Amino acid sequence: MKAVFMTGHGGNEVVSIAMRPKPVRQPGQVLIRMQAATLNQVDLYMRNSGAGITHQLPQIMGLDGAGIVEEVDEHERVLAPGQSVVLHPAIGCGRCEFCQRGEVVLCTGIQYLGEHRDGTLAEYVSVPAQNVFPMPAGLSFAEAAALGVNHLTAWRMLFTKAQLKPWETVLIFGIGGGVSLAALQLAKLAGAQAIVTSRDDSKLQRARLAGADHLINSSTQDVVKEVMARTQGRGVDVVIENVGAAVWSSAMKSLVRGGRLVTCGATSGDQPPADIRRIFIRQLQIFGSTLGNFDEFRDLLRLTERTGLRPVIDSEFPLEQAHAALSRLESGQQFGKIAIRIGEA
Amino acid sequence: MKAVFMTGHGGNEVVSIAMRPKPVRQPGQVLIRMQAATLNQVDLYMRNSGAGITHQLPQIMGLDGAGIVEEVDEHERVLAPGQSVVLHPAIGCGRCEFCQRGEVVLCTGIQYLGEHRDGTLAEYVSVPAQNVFPMPAGLSFAEAAALGVNHLTAWRMLFTKAQLKPWETVLIFGIGGGVSLAALQLAKLAGAQAIVTSRDDSKLQRARLAGADHLINSSTQDVVKEVMARTQGRGVDVVIENVGAAVWSSAMKSLVRGGRLVTCGATSGDQPPADIRRIFIRQLQIFGSTLGNFDEFRDLLRLTERTGLRPVIDSEFPLEQAHAALSRLESGQQFGKIAIRIGEA
Amino acid sequence: MKAVFMTGHGGNEVVSIAMRPKPVRQPGQVLIRMQAATLNQVDLYMRNSGAGITHQLPQIMGLDGAGIVEEVDEHERVLAPGQSVVLHPAIGCGRCEFCQRGEVVLCTGIQYLGEHRDGTLAEYVSVPAQNVFPMPAGLSFAEAAALGVNHLTAWRMLFTKAQLKPWETVLIFGIGGGVSLAALQLAKLAGAQAIVTSRDDSKLQRARLAGADHLINSSTQDVVKEVMARTQGRGVDVVIENVGAAVWSSAMKSLVRGGRLVTCGATSGDQPPADIRRIFIRQLQIFGSTLGNFDEFRDLLRLTERTGLRPVIDSEFPLEQAHAALSRLESGQQFGKIAIRIGEA
Amino acid sequence: MKAVFMTGHGGNEVVSIAMRPKPVRQPGQVLIRMQAATLNQVDLYMRNSGAGITHQLPQIMGLDGAGIVEEVDEHERVLAPGQSVVLHPAIGCGRCEFCQRGEVVLCTGIQYLGEHRDGTLAEYVSVPAQNVFPMPAGLSFAEAAALGVNHLTAWRMLFTKAQLKPWETVLIFGIGGGVSLAALQLAKLAGAQAIVTSRDDSKLQRARLAGADHLINSSTQDVVKEVMARTQGRGVDVVIENVGAAVWSSAMKSLVRGGRLVTCGATSGDQPPADIRRIFIRQLQIFGSTLGNFDEFRDLLRLTERTGLRPVIDSEFPLEQAHAALSRLESGQQFGKIAIRIGEA
Ligand SMILES: [Zn+2]
Ligand SMILES: [Zn+2]
Ligand SMILES: [Zn+2]
Ligand SMILES: [Zn+2]
Structure with a gap:
């Protein structure tokens, strides 16, 4: 599948836009055909150095994202293939004191998409079902994606x-x-x-x-x-x-x-x-404070759907132009989110 | 009446132990015949400079204290002459946003006994009724006094x-x-x-x-x-x-x-x-955080009475030996409170 | 002064609209020249029986109200003569556990205007300063009065x-x-x-x-x-x-x-x-829940001023037509508050 | 394996003490060799009628329990074979709004051990890892088991x-x-x-x-x-x-x-x-209120370990005498928990 991934640390020259193996869904996970993601400051941080963040190269970039469910567990209660969804980027260990409390953002074994593991700038992503939420009606995929980190x-x-x-x-x-x-x-x-x-x-x-x-x-x-x-x-x-x-x-x-x-x-x-x-x-x-938990994301999505809240999108780029998108983020001139369209063609 | 008061700023030489006019009780106030007080770090601060604290010399020292009610309003619901009481040292303006919320410690016009107005190292003190609380059973006056600031x-x-x-x-x-x-x-x-x-x-x-x-x-x-x-x-x-x-x-x-x-x-x-x-x-x-509100003091006194909590008293001095007491506080060698006995004849 | 007061319990026949002595301001109180009040269900309850509420007849009716400051203490920090104000109807004892906590609505000696003591349907009212709040800009006196109970x-x-x-x-x-x-x-x-x-x-x-x-x-x-x-x-x-x-x-x-x-x-x-x-x-x-405390009222007034919140006024009657106003309340046909204009003429 | 299970609803005659198939551990689960459980009122309710609780007969009884880890996932972070553990009896769906909030006790698809699925009165139980907690030091298995429902x-x-x-x-x-x-x-x-x-x-x-x-x-x-x-x-x-x-x-x-x-x-x-x-x-x-969440159980175990809190055990019975144990619970004469010893040879 097509993806944007880091092959080293530095400028845009370490960012490849090329083919990577499609992820294989594990039990408990949802496979998502991505439609959009947005850039966050941490994408630049990861590209530039990623210092202090345990990760392995090459790694696909991108924290937030929205897409369409491709494949789920048979017994899944909430999601079904074909459904539009938005991602929560934090994958907790599920076993530490903080995960037990519903405080995934304090998890001692936390993994963020695009930081500690492959992220959302790809045609497919496979993540635990608890990270996948039905997309609020009335938003574009880019707008929905934008909710997952900044909002x-x-x-x-x-x-x-x-x-x-x-x-x-x-x-x-x-x-x-x-x-x-x-x-x-x-x-x-x-x-x-x-x-x-x-x-x-x-x-x-x-x-x-x-x-x-x-x-x-x-x-x-x-x-x-x-x-x-x-x-x-x-x-x-x-x-x-x-x-x-x-x-x-x-x-x-x-x-x-x-x-x-x-x-x-x-x-x-x-x-x-x-x-x-x-x-x-x-x-x-x-x-x-950093990011937010699953229940906070659920509440945010609920308010979004009812009120018509829409994240401000500064500009949109196709996946192939990820370099230009990163440059715009680096420029600091944007007002709102820089979105990446995926899998349109 | 006898009192310990500052006549300037400096060492013990600015601390007089001598006669001052007995306070005249105003409506809404309670006149208390003091029995004990304890020293606090802020007493040294006031003596040494009092910088940043609006006050007028001469000023009687002492923040906390316990004594016996001498005189109250006729319609007073809680207190009666002869009753043993302990003082809360913060006198709020009663009119600001914070006083309205019960947050006297945030009052924009706060006056602390011994800091902004005459304090407790005296034979008599007159304070608003809301600053006066029935003393928990089982404590000495010195122990009760000690609750008012540190605890x-x-x-x-x-x-x-x-x-x-x-x-x-x-x-x-x-x-x-x-x-x-x-x-x-x-x-x-x-x-x-x-x-x-x-x-x-x-x-x-x-x-x-x-x-x-x-x-x-x-x-x-x-x-x-x-x-x-x-x-x-x-x-x-x-x-x-x-x-x-x-x-x-x-x-x-x-x-x-x-x-x-x-x-x-x-x-x-x-x-x-x-x-x-x-x-x-x-x-x-x-x-x-600084000090505590009236309801917090009430809860503290309630717990004290039931559990037999007793503040640790390092040593006791009669009012006349306030200089020695201040010196011990200054030495840093104490473990617990340095108490001042008042009006024992 | 002109006032609406109960002389017994029953229908409108026990409600007099006549002269009563003007209140004399006590220290700590504010004397207010009333401009408007609104009716509340409890006014009917008091007129009909007042069962369970300690009160003495004749008693002036009315819980909420707004007016103009006539006279205040010299040292008052917040209010000044001529200022438009709105009333909080609960007068606490100031001395019980609940008053100490800022919970006037739980006060063991609570007195409500128009329930336990003379109320607001009068040309003048004198109440403790803490019950008197600057009126939010942009509201009529009737609208402001309406905030004091229902809102x-x-x-x-x-x-x-x-x-x-x-x-x-x-x-x-x-x-x-x-x-x-x-x-x-x-x-x-x-x-x-x-x-x-x-x-x-x-x-x-x-x-x-x-x-x-x-x-x-x-x-x-x-x-x-x-x-x-x-x-x-x-x-x-x-x-x-x-x-x-x-x-x-x-x-x-x-x-x-x-x-x-x-x-x-x-x-x-x-x-x-x-x-x-x-x-x-x-x-x-x-x-x-019943009514609300002083800090809650302050927050309500703050939000009102900023947002332009306006209580819905069903109808307005001059003080002289209090009987008609009470009848409308009794009919249950109103949508919003029934206001009483005071002291206009 | 030996187990105590219901074959119908009624008195002790519907409670069999006999062999049932040993559970097969699923991924994400922990297989536990049980050492003790205690009875709860709900055991009688299930035996007597179980009305309103979705369940299938035969069903093994018992909500709480403690034992020794027999088998866990390879990547498990907290537990290891041989470790003494205590059980939390609520198995949430993991996918509803309440599970997302850490509120398993509000889960719309909740299953309690011994109510909606096989329980703890058996030689082996297999439950999700999040229901399994290290046992506090200093307690017997029976005492630890007793914490899981009542405490x-x-x-x-x-x-x-x-x-x-x-x-x-x-x-x-x-x-x-x-x-x-x-x-x-x-x-x-x-x-x-x-x-x-x-x-x-x-x-x-x-x-x-x-x-x-x-x-x-x-x-x-x-x-x-x-x-x-x-x-x-x-x-x-x-x-x-x-x-x-x-x-x-x-x-x-x-x-x-x-x-x-x-x-x-x-x-x-x-x-x-x-x-x-x-x-x-x-x-x-x-x-x-009903039961408690995982984080509450963790805090309870933490306090238990530090303070030496010990549930009161009224009496202990071997698994084989479950009928006598149920009869004692039914009598209402106990003071404290009725424990069942399991697998003691
Ligand atoms: Zn974790
Ligand atoms: Zn104040
Ligand atoms: Zn009160
Ligand atoms: Zn659930």
Whole structure:
């Protein structure tokens, strides 16, 4: 089958678009004919180095994806051949303390598609049935695929960790990023007020269209000052961020007493001063988060189907043009997800 | 009336033990004839500089305390003259968002006894009725007084913030300190397992008597390594600490995936590297905490009365020897609270 | 001052519209020149018998209300004369265990305006400052008044008790009632899906306009069957009801496994069979609820101001026509709140 | 292999103790050489009628059990042949919404050992690996087996549903029963105060030895009155009960305002009057509960190992004397669990 896979680490030159053996479905698994996937920052990380992630080359890239069921177990209760489905990218060991608790994202033996094992940029994928969910009606395959990483990550941050309420205000840093944009969409569906930041006015304007209540250009405005001005000096209830060092201090200072900061990344560095004194005097709460569990994904899909939530797609490329797609992701110019169409021809 | 009050900032020379006007009870307040108080680290901080704390000199020292009701409002429902009582040291504005929520410790206009207004090292104190609680049976006035800061702080950290469960393990840093020792006592009453650290073997041995399950000498042993050895490589569910920079990294590394760190101080510095990457990859949770609310104090007193919990008293001094008491606190040699006896004739 | 007060128990003949002494503000209170109030079912209950509610005649009627601050304490932090305000109707003792916890609605010495003491159908009311909140911008006095009982009750049921989530479905019985209609508005602001029932098609149609996703006419349709049809056989996550015996069984059978039923009334009887077996086999959760606390009211007002939420006003009457207003409430024909204009002329 | 199985429904005459085919381990399962099991009320229910439970005769009886691993998957991470293990009796479908959430006890396709499929009263059992847990050190096989139903049920009631705190008081009805006795042991390990009821003074005295703080003989004393006397008129925070109709009213009246009642059975009838008015006026909370999930079982085993918790064993019978064991259970005279020894030669 056709697939996009890494043969080494470096630039696009280590990314092959060629034939790989079609996976053989194991009992308990579902074989899926892929229709679309989207790129995530971690795809670049894997291509560039993959440091710290156990994996073997060659490895097919891609974390999220959507497709059509080709083959399932005979006794399967939920899925049937021909059904449109969307993938959850985390394959747990099923046996550790965390898997027992339904916390696959904490699994001590976790394997992510496209990180620890072959991913979704391929004509076929075979994964455990629990990773396969019926696709919400009304979405394209690309839109559905896009839910599996960014929206799922934002969901857990907002709803499981921060427990954002409809009457609260959330500050989202770096609205151009995939998780940030997903967080904006979800926060608005939940009735909350959203303040977003970006260094780029055109991204802020597009965030406005996606429902942002307040815009802050972090290259020309003082974020903390603006946040305070727009919250009557009170600060926000929740901060969602994955920028790290560059905004850590502003994030903390933007919080109301007792407020909650949720982080899922640190692209600008992960070792800013911790500011413990501020944490205890103002009784702040900090939560680390990554991806989301199966039940969170189910809830996300349920809300998506009912509300018509649609991930923002920046652009689409056929599988054969994966190099161009990766380059666009690398450029940082996109607003929304870069999708890969699979198996159309 | 006799009182211990600051006339400036510095050493014991700015601490006067002399006469001050007896407070006049206002409506809604309770006038209390004090019997005992205990010293807290913040007393030294106030004496030394009081930087960042709005206050006016001369000011009577002392945060916690216990005594006998002298005078109350006519319509008071709970308290009556002659009753033994213990004080909650936080006087809220009653009007801010946080007071409305019962979160006096977040009040934007908070005043602590002995910090922002006259404190408890005096023959009489007059405070709002909501700060006055019936004293648990079976405790001395000194023991009861000791509950008002350290135990209340530990209570909120363990039960409100970390939500420690009976089947969990808590790691408590610096077991010599008042909050740490209170946390140990409370964790054991709640059925949890406790690992404690100290640089001093004799403090560790006394912690053993107070119920500690595992002892780590942090000057001779590697805390993280020991924690892992005693938790089958898993890490602890909860860390309680107020040391700050010196232990921040060890604290984070001692936590199980998804574990909770609660901090209420940073005596060794408050700006260690934040280690954001560890926070989000392992989905750690960090909570700042200070003191505790009225309902938390009520629950603490209820548990105290039923279980016979008794704060550890290191030593007792009469009011007239407040200088000696402050010096002992400054020495760091105490194990438990340094109490001040008041009004014993 | 002019007021509407009860001189006995019975029909409108025991309701006087005449002069009563203007209240004298006590320290800690706010004197308010009332502008509007709305009627609640409990007004009829008080007029008809008031059985079980300690009160003294004559007593001014009315629980909720909005007006203008006339006089406050000198040191008041939040309110100033001339400010538009809305009232919280519960006056707690301030001293019991529940008041200490911020749970005024559980206070052992609770007094409600218009139930245990003079209410809001008067030109002036004097209440503790903590019962007085700045009025959200953009609402009329009547609309603001309407928030104080029905919306506050619905708020606590949905958000504090049921903890309704944006991806969940709530079933609301008897959409004509004030609490039910408020619950519908709030559930929709929170992003949830709402199924409503009524015996009256015209009320269902008006509920549709207020955002209801599914309508069930409970006199012509089988509620449980319809709920299951509209939830793919799953049942709803949350039921909100105050009808009691007549719907208890349907309510329980409409719930998903582990679902939550919240009740704040039992107008059709309060002793249906409990159906314990269903409760434990399906692990159902049942929560009783009444009114809401100060922090819940603050959050409600915050959401109201931002979103433009407006209580539905069925009709308005001047204070002098309180009899006609009570009769309309008694008729059960209203859709939304019956408001009383005060002090206009 | 030898087994105890039902060949029909009725008395002990339908219970055969004879040979049945040894189960063949499927992939993902663990084959266990059983050492002990204990009887549960549901065993009698299955024998007597099994009404409402889908099952096929002949069926091996027994829900809980402990034994030694005979055979596992090659790649199994946790278990190895020769290891002592204890069983969780609920086999979920793994595919429904509830299984996805880690809520196996709500599974729409649940199968309990000894109810919907062959159970534990046999020399060998083969179950999915996730149902098999390392046995806590220090317990006999019979004691370990006893944890799997009664203690697990009590655990979920106390800790997951009621969220019992160390400073709270729990009222446990019918202390002779297996779940009640387990609840008493667990509540005491968690530091809470326990009031227990029984109609039998000798059971009350044994409960005293197990840590009960207050004893009420419900045939000679008024439960509500006694509860109020022992809680200063306040009522208890939590009620744990499985008696149903006979105690429902007392249970509700024994609760503090806002208190929590958890039920897992209704042996005396399940249709008492619901008393909705009391529920909403006092804002009571009612939770249905059955058994417990895998993570709850893991936490229970963890606490058991550390604290030396030991289920009370009333008596032990060899497998061959299962009839006598069932008769003793039927007599209601036992205090604690009736154990069955298996495979002891
Ligand atoms: Zn795992
Ligand atoms: Zn305040
Ligand atoms: Zn009260
Ligand atoms: Zn299932």
